[in-house]
Amino acid sequence: MFRTMIRMFFRTLRLVLMPFMLLWAKLATPKGIVRTAEAQQQIDLACDKLALYHFKTCPFCIKVRHEMARLSLPITLRDAQHDAAHRAELQQGGGKIQTPCLKIADGKGNVQWMYESGEIIKYLQQRFA
DSSP states (O other): OHHHHHHHHHHHHHHHHHHHHHHHHHHTOOOOOOOOHHHHHHHHHHHTTEEEEEOTTOHHHHHHHHHHHHTTOOOEEEETTTOHHHHHHHHHHHSSOOSSEEEEEOTTSOEEEEESHHHHHHHHHHHHO
16 A cells, blocks of 8 residues: 555656656757758768667656757657657667667667666767767
């Protein structure tokens, strides 16, 4: 009974906080850096091999999406919370359902699954800043 009450409390808390998290995500999104058309085209091609598995209201996912916006990176977003196929891909490929997770593919078919927002942001900054 006590466990059920705690679950209900946190579920209710999440529902109450969700609109505020979405509003914060929208209002706090930074403006992207401006590159030459050629440079941005190269960035766009490199981002074709990347996909971010995320939950819309996860604060760590919001942090990564803000960095993507700041760096003007058109990385594919995959909702692992509401899309069962994306959730299954994340579980099968990465080994666990944890967000954010950046899927990094190379031209040779190798795939790396990177968890942890700090690591993802560091990778994006080193590769694209």
